[in-house]
Amino acid sequence: MSEALHIVGGGMAGSEAAWAAASAGVPVILHEMRPQLGTFAHRTGLFAEMVCSNSFRSDDHERNAVGLLHWEMRAAGGLLMEMASRHRLPAGGALAVDRDAFARDVTERLLAHPLISVQSGEISELPQTGRWIIATGPLTSGALAAAIRAETGAEALAFFDAIAPIVYADSIDMAVAWQQSRYDKGETEEERTAYINCPMDHAQYDAFIAALMAAEKTLFHEGETAGYFDGCLPIEVMAERGPQTLRFGPMKPVGLTNAHAPGAKPYAVVQLRRDNALGTLYNIVGFQTKMKHGAQVDVFRMIPGLANASFARLGGIHRNTFLNSPTLLDAQMRLRSRPNIRFAGQITGVEGYVESAAMGLLAGRMAAAEMRGASLAPPPAETATGALVHHITGGAEAKTFQPMNVNFGLFPPIDAKAGRRGRKDRYKAYTDRAKQAFQAWLS
Structure with a gap:
């Protein structure tokens, strides 16, 4: 042929x-x-x-x-x-x-x-x-x-799509965070510890949401009418739907036990998923964002365990066409x-x-x-x-x-x-x- x-x-x-x-x-x-x-x-x-x-x-x-x-x-x-x-x-x-x-x-x-x-x-x-x-x-x-x-x-037609940030693993404070898959899902110990979890109490969560809502966001051109794809919403858009929305979404605290304080149930949890075979990079699960880069660093370092986080890539947003x-x-x-x-x-x-x-x-x-x-x-x-x-x-x-x-x-x-x-x-x-x-x- x-x-x-x-x-x-x-x-x-x-x-x-x-x-x-x-x-x-x-x-x-x-x-x-x-x-x-x-x-x-x-x-x-x-x-x-x-x-x-x-x-x-x-x-x-x-x-x-x-x-x-x-x-x-x-x-x-x-x-x-x-x-x-x-x-x-x-x-x-x-x-x-x-x-x-x-x-x-x-x-x-x-x-x-x-x-x-x-x-x-x-x-x-x-x-x-x-x-x-x-x-x-x-x-x-x-x-x-x-x-x-x-x-x-x-x-x-068009919609906006967002990407989540990636964190260097050695910049995560494991004295605060712990490794565990939700509900300990996985057949091996490596799979059951594939995620890093950062816990928040009620006050920390409220402060995080307030900072998230106040952070400077990417602005779009006048007349831009594209919406967002529901499966990849920026966290700010989810938070705008109500202050508790993230606790029932990517920050839900269920199926997890804080290894550092087993008796204390977190009010919310931020999960990071391993991003490469070396285990040197982790992406923040569900944290697509339209915050400007400087604001992202300030807001994400409010997450317990990420106070000194170093980012291999920050999040961003772009217009998709279909x-x-x-x-x-x-x-x-x-x-x-x-x-x-x-x-x-x-x-x-x-x-x-x-x-x-x-x-x-x-x-x-x-x-x-x-x-x-x-x-x-x-x-x-x-x-x-x-x-x-x-x-x-x-x-x-x-x-x-x-x-x-x-x-x-x-x-x-x-x-x-x-x-x-x-x-x-x-x-x-x-x-x-x-x-x-x-x-x-x-x-």
């Missing part, structure tokens, strides 16, 4: 799409603008660089929708789940990875594949000919975003007005690393099938992959379309008998049905 599939973007979706298509025997040209043209969030030119978190979330494939998506991607021979397992870090029931080692390994595997070549530089226009997958993610370059808007005839996919994409993830172009990843309106990668894997498989003269139907809606692609290509209400993580609410309801079960058994019924349907689709 002489014709190559062009993929724009070397993030989660683009990397997975390239691997899927090349594994099917289709030559791939992977276009990546980094490091020549950087973004707000990226630090390197590596493929599949994780910029917001180092976690792929729950790996429970029997009772959790994102864990089921992990299972489906592994079953389909996905590259990123293989690399995530290779570079896994202890994180209780979550699939967290050493982000630098993960990205390096993904990059090396893609560069070593005989059917994948890489072209550096920005793609600034929508191509008129050839087969293409646009997987540029939420930080699509301004020129390409303008070309997409011009083609679709409407402004792309398509109104239910109106613009067909069931094959092709742009209706330009069927030679598919879109994949977060730009399609899925949210999260795993969901983005899954849509890349599917787009790569669909494009490869098409280029070989065949047609690959989407996975059944009963599967996690199928539920996502059905949602973004027609299942969602176009007028209210917003980014969505995979969840069981996207799946067709299970039968009435299963619906009368407890929640855990009901979720197990969803995953059992999905695995059977996905295996049938693969075969």
Whole structure:
């Protein structure tokens, strides 16, 4: 086969799409603008660089929708789940990875594949000919975003996304903080101590919330109307909903016992999750923020145990763009007005690393099938992959379309008998049905 599939973007979706298509025997040209043209969030030119978190979330494939998506991607021979397992870090029931080692390994595997070549530089226009997958993610370059808007005839929808700070482990005061996963979750001692916990009493919590609300925040341009994605809200936005909101969110004190004072129940707890294999970096879980950098240092050092914290990266906020996919994409993830172009990843309106990668894997498989003269139907809606692609290509209400993580609410309801079960058994019924349907689709 002489014709190559062009993929724009070397993030989660683009990397997975390239691997899927090349594994099917289709030559791939992977276009990546980094490091020549950087973004707000990226630090390197590596493929599949994780910029917001180092976690792929729950790996429970029997009772959790994102864990089921992990299972489906592994079953389909996905590259990123293989690399995530290779570079896994202890994180209780979550699939967290050493982000630098993960990205390096993904990059090396893609560069070593005989059917994948890489072209550096920005793609600034929508191509008129050839087969293409646009997987540029939420930080699509301004020129390409303008070309997409011009083609679709409407402004792309948008929302703000935030990233959390990362702390050097040796700057955390372990005489105040302690290591423990919530509810001691994990099969090994290393997993059960994968998080560092910083306790707050009532007065410390109230003072922290007051400082958080008073801190100087990033301001946006006049007329900016983008909202926030609920799954990645800045902590200030959560706090604005009420002073106790964070205690029932990322600072909930349940399932934890202070090793330094076992009889004293914390009023709130800030958790930090291991960010690399060396254990030298920890990210503050759920602490996405729009505070200015100077304010972040002052406010976060109010957290007990972080009085002398040194930050490897401070948090930040940026504007993400995504398509109104239910109106613009067909069931094959092709742009209706330009069927030679598919879109994949977060730009399609899925949210999260795993969901983005899954849509890349599917787009790569669909494009490869098409280029070989065949047609690959989407996975059944009963599967996690199928539920996502059905949602973004027609299942969602176009007028209210917003980014969505995979969840069981996207799946067709299970039968009435299963619906009368407890929640855990009901979720197990969803995953059992999905695995059977996905295996049938693969075969």
